[in-house]
Amino acid sequence: MPKVAPELQYSDEHEWVSRGEGNSVSVGISEVATDALGDIVYVDLPEVGSTVTAGETCGEVESTKSVSDLYSPVTGEVTEINDAVVGDPALINNDPYGAGWLFKVAAESEGPLLSAEEYASKNGGDLS
């Protein structure tokens, strides 16, 4: 069963949100998503300085089998992207909640987010 990190919040589209300093949040995709996608071979992230909108697409994640849209779970300006995953997308599979983070946003508002418990029970994830 895919792991669900208990300290994070999740969108219905399988992005996770982690709160940092001030209104800065980090965004990644859950292990539920990486398991379903399979091995990720390409990731298209929003540009630094661009504005993302909660619930709207902001990039693509491509695996050996398929292409999926990446949805932003929050609204705000992108302040940083994870260059490491652009160069080595397998990081997203190997460590979706750590080294596989995708981008950071100065969040003005958030879309509807689920707690880890809600997300795990809805998607069959393992909270431990």
Next chain:
Amino acid sequence: MTENYTALYEEHKKLGASFTDFGGWQMPLKYSSELAEHHAVRKSAGLFDLSHMGEVWVTGPQAAAFLDYALVGKISAMAEGKAKYSLICQEDGGIIDDLIAYRRGEDKFLVVPNAGNAKVVAEALLERAAGFDVLVEDASAETSLIAVQGPLAEAILLRLVPAEQHALVTELKYYAAVEVPFTFDGGTQDLLLARTGYTGEDGFEIFVANGSAAALWQAIADAAQEGELTPAGLASRDSLRLEAGMPLYGNELSREGNPFAAGLGPVVALSKEGDFVGKDALAALKADGAGATSGRKLVGLKGLGRRAGRGHYPVLKDGAVVGEVTSGQPSPTLGYPVALAYVDVEHSELGTALDIDLRGKSEPFEVVALPFYKRQK
């Protein structure tokens, strides 16, 4: 559609497989990482459950003549012990399935169609058998099929075969099959071993009764040393066959398509004696230049960027649609995207620059020779 489970379903569950529906069967998609499984087959060996494939026996005094009539190839010309890739077509030349026919005796053949088409093929063969002195028996439900594919496949399987019988395996040619005694589960069983596959590597396929399938699977896994053999699912099977330029029914082959457009013209024996189903239509298609000077043709496309084309994406020349992708993904072995696509014959020449419309973005591709990947012998 009711879901079918192979005799190895519990083995896959034990190995932590994620499953997918394929042709009405719950099959392992992958066990861990499909990329790791793909590389394992190229570098060492992979273990596949292919029990969803069909097995139809054709026996009787007119078995060879009947298959010459029912299939597009000259099956009667095949020597005993050999195998032949062939097609079963409709009267209009449309492809019902691609399959392998094994000659197991003067009057005895085994036909192996695809999972999703097994029933249709068995029924078509039965229907076409009217007037021939043959028996058509669908043994798909009782027969399992296990494949071991990759450079270490032979060495691993030899560990289950008595030493004095090793030559049966080591001297077995590509596209040939032989009964080999396998020692497993506390006994020895003669099993049909074929040197065939769908990966572009050396490898074998073993036919076994359902009741012995799990024991054989386990015995093969136990015969391999750490790191030699990786259970491999359908995701890697698909990427392996794509690199090897092999068509997949439903993607590249269909009732709407024809063998010439699919590059399978040489499989169609128009000059064989007697009639066969689809002969007139196929002769007309050939005379028309199908896949050569008219219509579309299946080609290999190599991506010049990083993005892969996927099934049904349009293929463009100077912005105009000239074809459609049938299969595509990043090639794990080659490191660039590859795709099979039907394109208008005038744009099918090697080296032609084409684009694939990736959901609104054009990505550059080039027509290249098939297969994309060929193993070093």
